Amino acid sequence: MKFPSPHQIGTIPxxxxxxxxxxYQYQFVTDDPERKGYEENTFWFYDGLHxxxxxYPFDTIWDEAWYLALSQYNNRIFAVPPVRGVDHRIINGYxxxxxxxxxxPKEIESRVxxxxxxxxxxxxxxxxxxxxxxxxxxxxxxELEALDIPRLPEFEDMSVVTDAVGxxxxxxxxxxYDDLIxxxxxxxxxxxxxxxxxxxxxxxxxxxxxxxxxxxxxQRVTQxxxxxxxxxxxxxxxxxxxxxxxVELGVDSTIASSQKWTEVEAALKKLPKGxxxxxxxxLAREPWFNMSxxxxxxxxxRSWNDQMDVPLSGIATYIQxxxxxxxxxxxxxxxxxxRDRIIAEYxxxxxxxxDQVQFDELLNTAKTVFPYVENHLFYVEHWFHSLFWNKxxxxxxxxxxxxxxxxxxxxxYLRRDEIKQALWDVVTAWATGVKPRGTRVWPRExxxxxxxxxxxxxxxxxxxxxxxxxxxxxxxTIVLWGVTNKSLEDWAQVQEAKDPDSIKEFxxxxxxxxVVEGRARVCRTVDEIxxxxxxxxxxxxxxxxxxxxxxxxxxxxxxxxxxxxSHAAIVCREYRMPAVVxxxxxxxxxxxxxxxxxxxSTGAVSIAR
Amino acid sequence: MSGTAPxxxxxxxxxxxxxxxxxxxxxxEAVPLVGGKCSSLGELINAGVRVPPxxxxxxxxxxxxxxxAGILGDIEALLKGxxxxxxxxxxxxxxxxxxxxxxxxxxxxxxxxLIAEYYxxxxxxxxxxxxxxxxxxxxxxxxxxxxxxxxxxxxxxxxRGIDDVIxxxxxxxxxxxxxxxxxxxxKMGFDHGEVAxxxxxxxxxxxxxxxxxxxxxxxxxxxxxIVIDSNFxxxxxVVSGEVTPDHFVVNKVTLDILERTISQKEICYTVDPRTQxxxxxxxxxxxxxxxxxxxxxxxxxxxxxxxxxxxxGRPMDIEWALDKDLPAGGNIFILQARPETVWSEKIQPAxxxxxxxxxxxxxxxxxxxxxxx
Numbered sequence: 001m002k003f004p005s006p007h008q009i010g011t012i013p014x015x016x017x018x019x020x021x022x023x024y025q026y027q028f029v030t031d032d033p034e035r036k037g038y039e040e041n042t043f044w045f046y047d048g049l050h051x052x053x054x055x056y057p058f059d060t061i062w063d064e065a066w067y068l069a070l071s072q073y074n075n076r077i078f079a080v081p082p083v084r085g086v087d088h089r090i091i092n093g094y095x096x097x098x099x100x101x102x103x104x105p106k107e108i109e110s111r112v113x114x115x116x117x118x119x120x121x122x123x124x125x126x127x128x129x130x131x132x133x134x135x136x137x138x139x140x141x142x143e144l145e146a147l148d149i150p151r152l153p154e155f156e157d158m159s160v161v162t163d164a165v166g167x168x169x170x171x172x173x174x175x176x177y178d179d180l181i182x183x184x185x186x187x188x189x190x191x192x193x194x195x196x197x198x199x200x201x202x203x204x205x206x207x208x209x210x211x212x213x214x215x216x217x218x219q220r221v222t223q224x225x226x227x228x229x230x231x232x233x234x235x236x237x238x239x240x241x242x243x244x245x246x247v248e249l250g251v252d253s254t255i256a257s258s259q260k261w262t263e264v265e266a267a268l269k270k271l272p273k274g275x276x277x278x279x280x281x282x283l284a285r286e287p288w289f290n291m292s293x294x295x296x297x298x299x300x301x302r303s304w305n306d307q308m309d310v311p312l313s314g315i316a317t318y319i320q321x322x323x324x325x326x327x328x329x330x331x332x333x334x335x336x337x338x339r340d341r342i343i344a345e346y347x348x349x350x351x352x353x354x355d356q357v358q359f360d361e362l363l364n365t366a367k368t369v370f371p372y373v374e375n376h377l378f379y380v381e382h383w384f385h386s387l388f389w390n391k392x393x394x395x396x397x398x399x400x401x402x403x404x405x406x407x408x409x410x411x412x413y414l415r416r417d418e419i420k421q422a423l424w425d426v427v428t429a430w431a432t433g434v435k436p437r438g439t440r441v442w443p444r445e446x447x448x449x450x451x452x453x454x455x456x457x458x459x460x461x462x463x464x465x466x467x468x469x470x471x472x473x474x475x476x477t478i479v480l481w482g483v484t485n486k487s488l489e490d491w492a493q494v495q496e497a498k499d500p501d502s503i504k505e506f507x508x509x510x511x512x513x514x515v516v517e518g519r520a521r522v523c524r525t526v527d528e529i530x531x532x533x534x535x536x537x538x539x540x541x542x543x544x545x546x547x548x549x550x551x552x553x554x555x556x557x558x559x560x561x562x563x564x565x566s567h568a569a570i571v572c573r574e575y576r577m578p579a580v581v582x583x584x585x586x587x588x589x590x591x592x593x594x595x596x597x598x599x600x601s602t603g604a605v606s607i608a609r
Numbered sequence: 610m611s612g613t614a615p616x617x618x619x620x621x622x623x624x625x626x627x628x629x630x631x632x633x634x635x636x637x638e639a640v641p642l643v644g645g646k647c648s649s650l651g652e653l654i655n656a657g658v659r660v661p662p663x664x665x666x667x668x669x670x671x672x673x674x675x676x677x678a679g680i681l682g683d684i685e686a687l688l689k690g691x692x693x694x695x696x697x698x699x700x701x702x703x704x705x706x707x708x709x710x711x712x713x714x715x716x717x718x719x720x721x722x723l724i725a726e727y728y729x730x731x732x733x734x735x736x737x738x739x740x741x742x743x744x745x746x747x748x749x750x751x752x753x754x755x756x757x758x759x760x761x762x763x764x765x766x767x768x769r770g771i772d773d774v775i776x777x778x779x780x781x782x783x784x785x786x787x788x789x790x791x792x793x794x795x796k797m798g799f800d801h802g803e804v805a806x807x808x809x810x811x812x813x814x815x816x817x818x819x820x821x822x823x824x825x826x827x828x829x830x831x832x833x834x835i836v837i838d839s840n841f842x843x844x845x846x847v848v849s850g851e852v853t854p855d856h857f858v859v860n861k862v863t864l865d866i867l868e869r870t871i872s873q874k875e876i877c878y879t880v881d882p883r884t885q886x887x888x889x890x891x892x893x894x895x896x897x898x899x900x901x902x903x904x905x906x907x908x909x910x911x912x913x914x915x916x917x918x919x920x921x922g923r924p925m926d927i928e929w930a931l932d933k934d935l936p937a938g939g940n941i942f943i944l945q946a947r948p949e950t951v952w953s954e955k956i957q958p959a960x961x962x963x964x965x966x967x968x969x970x971x972x973x974x975x976x977x978x979x980x981x982x
Binding site for chain 2: 080081082083108112115116119120123200201203204207208211212213214215216217220342345346349351352354355357358361362364365510513514601602
């Protein structure tokens with residue numbers, strides 16, 4: 001397996017100086033021999049799961065947030081014996097990560113008692129601590145909602161004088177920006193409070209069952225933990241409820257009359273039943289429409305509340321299904337019955353009593369952690385992030401007002417510390433009554449950065465760089481990013497094939513069983529799922545809960561990134577349709593309209609050329 | 610059922626001891642009477658498994674043949690002294706002499722008539738004149754867990770007509786005295802006089818495709834899978850290892866196909882329509898890389914394997930065939946099922962330590978890391 005050395009990857013012509021768009025510690029360096037040596041001898045893999053596209057300078061905030069949070073929990077809080085944190089780099093806008101092992105056996109040993117005590121405490125008190133977590137998280141979201149981003153007035157209000165406030169809106173703006181950023185970082189502190197322990201319980205349950213049954217497909221192990229209610233599915237459930245309600249009230253044809261929410265809303269307002277439906281919608285919107293249309297990791301993943309056309313399209317799809325007499329309910333009873341049958345049959349195949357007892361214990365632990373592992377996504381990536389991006393847009397409005405940026409959406413081309421700097425420029429100029437210096441600096445820099453980002457997008461990020469190890473041992477890496485020796489080999493093969501048009505077959509993880517042949521449709525974003533035709537095979541970089549309505553139309557799904565726990569894998573197993581995930585390159589190899597064959601039992605995807 | 614009472618002769622104690630019996634009249638307890646293979650076929654039929662019908666010459670029948678042939682003394686003399694010196698040449702010479710003796714002796718007319726009558730009835734049952742049969746030895750020590758005699762006795766395929774059936778019954782009896790079998794008994798310390806053999810005469814499935822199936826992974830002992838090897842024609846090409854068969858791994862719990870390897874299958878065994886004999890032929894080139902059993906049949910076969918394992922309560926090693934004369938849904942036959950001996954006998958190492966908590970397991974797993982291959 002050969003992957004390029006990090007220092008072999010050249011700068012794309014015209015992007016020279018791109019490094020200033022990201023924090024300096026993210027660069028692969030050549031001026032520090034010790035660091036350079038470490039970087040060359042380390043295996044870095046492209047975190048395509050979280051970043052299917054290059055990172056905007058501002059959006060780097062979440063990468064830094066989890067760089068800190070994951071690493072601190074592993075290394076400083078729970079003292080996971082053999083793993084420290086996960087190191088990060090950026091190359092041409094793409095994030096590469098690498099788990100950092102503890103190599104000294106004595107040190108590993110000395111971490112063991114700490115880990116047992118600390119992690120043990122969390123496992124033992126999981127439910128209680130998780131309930132506390134929800135309270136903390138909800139309080140953080142309320143704080144964010146309440147955070148005021150003040151406009152800078154020509155004159156401060158009289159009350160500033162009469163109340164002897166002693167502070168100006170200029171100072172308040174600087175403080176509000178800091179508070180906003182700090183809330184974001186805090187939210188990510190909570191994000192990882194349970195996550196690694198949750199994954200560990202999950203991963204080692206998988207691992208245990210695979211030791212008992214070396215040939216068991218991972219999808220069957222994850223099926224043992226299926227059928228548990230989690231709130232990540234709730235927004236989609238709300239769409240289904242609204243679709244049913246629309247049919248009941250007889251307003252379904254009005255809803256299906258346009259793909260534009262503004263038009264549909266106007267038409268509904270004219271009907272008494274339409275108004276009744278709209279009030280049901282309002283109830284559902286808070287908090288469930290704080291669902292991001294993407295993964296929530298990027299500023300352009302707007303929430304349903306911000307882009308009502310997206311949930312509208314989902315509702316319309318479900319209405320159509322109801323009209324066709326199709327049952328749109330998730331088949332939960334069947335899912336649970338099949339889960340229980342599978343657990344019982346596998347359990348009966350375990351030869352030793354001790355192993356049976358351990359199987360039960362680990363299964364229960366995995367079931368305990370499962371809801372958090374899914375639910376945190378709604379609180380953090382969807383609910384919090386959706387509100388957060390909009391607060392930043394309020395900051396952007398002030399920047400635009402002072403001529404620092406030309407467009408609200410330009411703010412994402414600035415690092416968050418550059419924004420702070422620019423806000424200082426704004427408030428001092430505002431206070432002084434002069435023009436900010438940045439009006440000549442930032443618009444030009446942003447124009448240049450837009451060009452750089454475009455070149456980054458056109459560049460194909462290698463799946464991995466550096467020196468590939470013989471074995472990959474870090475469990476989070478394996479489950480979360482679907483990185484295994486096998487997948488790396490497959491990726492390397494595709495990489496070597498060079499010409500994607502010559503590839504007839506490629507492999508990924510067998511995520512949901514069955515074989516389907518059909519026409520492919522490549523959808524890179526959730527907006528594109530509208531184009532899906534009944535019976536097509538969805539090929540996507542990755543999917544998220546906003547993509548749920550797509551699964552009512554398709555017959556199989558193929559993704560570039562993700563393991564057997566990824567969204568596409570879980571949903572396809574529920575709908576009993578084949579899925580192959582973590583293929584590395586499917587969206588580059590497959591073109592819309594191609595006839596492809598998806599074997600979700602073996603993980604093979606073949607193209608009829 | 611056949612509707613006939615087992616053919617009996619009366620032993621010294623006055624208890625009827627059958628010389629011949631139908632498979633369905635015996636079960637797995639009948640190893641001393643009809644050997645491992647035939648008793649297991651009887652067991653399968655009684656468990657509701659689709660098995661081609663047939664009958665067995667019992668060990669009493671064997672003993673009666675040997676007595677009537679009047680060669681017991683000569684055999685004893687030839688085998689004398691072999692026990693001490695493991696001399697392959699002498700074993701070979703003794704084997705040839707004994708086999709020649711057995712195969713040249715006529716059956717008594719009584720025994721011959723009995724076999725002929727059973728064969729006639731089998732033909733009637735199968736609605737075929739002179740039904741093609743497989744004649745196989747079914748040793749009493751064979752197939753027993755721990756004594757892997759498998760393959761040490763003979764199998765004759767596509768035998769038609771009573772004269773040929775009787776001839777091959779005799780050849781099966783003589784296979785008890787192959788040099789390998791003699792050497793094995795010497796090595797294991799079994800008494801030559803104590804072993805007895807039974808011979809099974811079973812309707813031959815006109816197999817389109819056939820092969821073997823294990824209800825665990827022969828590679829790593831994984832009990833959650835069923836492994837199927839298949840090739841066109843009779844199963845002999847798979848059993849003997851003459852071809853690299855198609856290979857399938859099926860999930861035992863969910864019955865989906867986890868792995869499929871389609872090999873180039875250059876030869877297969879089939880019946881020559883002119884001579885009515887089994888022969889080895891070259892698989893037409895355009896079929897060599899074609900999957901030799903379709904997915905639905907793989908699933909059904911695996912389901913049958915799962916039922917057989919459930920019936921026996923242990924992993925099994927199974928021979929099967931798809932009959933080309935019968936429609937899908939009723940064309941899969943089990944020809945043989947015996948307990949798997951390699952992995953089943955092994956003491957599986959525990960994966961977890963007794964009394965270890967989930968937390969202990971998570972820690973020890975973190976410490977060892979997860980190797981991915």
